[in-house]
Amino acid sequence: MNAHTTITPFRIDIPQKALDDLEARLARTRWAAIPPGRDDRTDFxxxxxxxxxxxxxxxWRDGFDWRAQEAALNAFPQLLTEIDGQTFHAVHVASPNPDATPLLLCHGWPGSFVEYRHLIPLLTEDFHVVVPSPPGFGFSTPLSSTGWEVGRTAEAYGEIMTRLGYDRxxxxxxxxxxxxxxxxASAHPERVIATHLACEQRLLGLVGxxxxxxxxxxxxxxxELAPLSAExxxxxxxxxxxxxxxxTIGAALxxxxxxxxxxIAEKFKTRGDRHPTPSDSVDRDDLLANVSLYWFTNSGESSAQFYYEAAHSGMPPAMGAPVPAGWVVFDAHPLVRRVMDPLQMIGRWTEFAExxxxxxxxxxxxxxxxIRDFVRSLG
Known part of the structure; x- marks a missing residue:
């Protein structure tokens, strides 16, 4: 990591011309012909x-208020910092309790820091919360170079925590x-107190x-595994x-x-809980705030590049870091633990049906x- 450690406060301020451009593009949408039998709004x-x-x-065009969303997101203190030539954006909400535990929240695709907007206020009594965005996601754009994959990003996240004064x-x-x-956690077990991972039963489709x-x-x-794998x-x-x-997909996005x-919205259906539409699983404005962030930062293509770099890095998934681990499974299926923790080595395992x-x-x-109960159980 480089020696340049400046942290710059950041506030979201999307130019009005970008909002006007979005509205004009939505108004000019050229729709595909609806194929026969595809008139059911819940048929995905x-x-x-x-x-x-x-x-x-x-x-999105007529009812969604980006400025209201922007103001709500700006209620969270945010920062920019540069690491190895790459700009990183992060939310950093310090707890009023000076002895609170630092907590790093790491989102994926097609999420963003918007994903944690309702979670952060539930955690800050006990945690100093830090939410960075991976290279190419949201305001961690534009990409400065190739080579930003999981391992390099993990090192950058560790550096962000160092710059914020959190050793562990x-x-x-x-x-x-x-x-x-x-x-x-695998690379720096001396710094990571514990890991807490969330997943759902569709993880079973990645077995093999x-x-x-x-x-x-x-x-x-x-x-039981076969139909889940097929799905x-x-x-x-x-x-x-x-x-x-x-x-290729980036040009369209x-x-x-x-x-x-x-x-993005299709993934909120197929990956979300089993409701008829994504709007039944998450608030419609939360979904559109997340999509708007991808649009305004032009990170549809750059976030896809992260997948390419990870897939071609030759780095296998890190498994079994030597620190305490907790898993929470949503839309739970008994096979998740059978597959992911066959020897039941994970210290805390929680399952929720919803x-x-x-x-x-x-x-x-x-x-x-x-998260709170897991960390408290560590003593």
């Missing part, structure tokens, strides 16, 4: 259905944030793809595009706000309670 079998997408676009801290993550957390297939699965367990396989199109062709909205891939938005009270 072929991707996001146009009737539902049109509802989101109409609200707890780290929580979900999605690719879990990989960053695990890598950071990213995570190893455990030995000794019974025929019954194999039969997840149908959702890996975005992963293959971002892992291998980010420039940079030019079309409706394309960016569809690309929630999904975005628990900080879907079930923030449950997630906050589990």
């Amino acid at each position: 079998s072929r991707g996001i259905p146009q009737p539902y997408l049109r509802e989101l676009v109409e609200h 801290f707890v780290a929580h993550g979900s999605d690719l944030g879990s990989g960053i957390v695990s890598q950071l 793809v990213i995570f190893p297939m455990p030995d000794g699965l019974t025929p019954e367990e194999q039969s 997840a396989a149908s959702e890996r199109g975005y992963l293959e595009m971002q892992n291998h062709k980010p420039d 940079a030019d079309s706000p409706v394309g960016q909205l569809a690309w 929630g999904g891939h975005f628990p900080a938005l879907e079930a923030p009270e449950l997630l906050a309670r589990d």
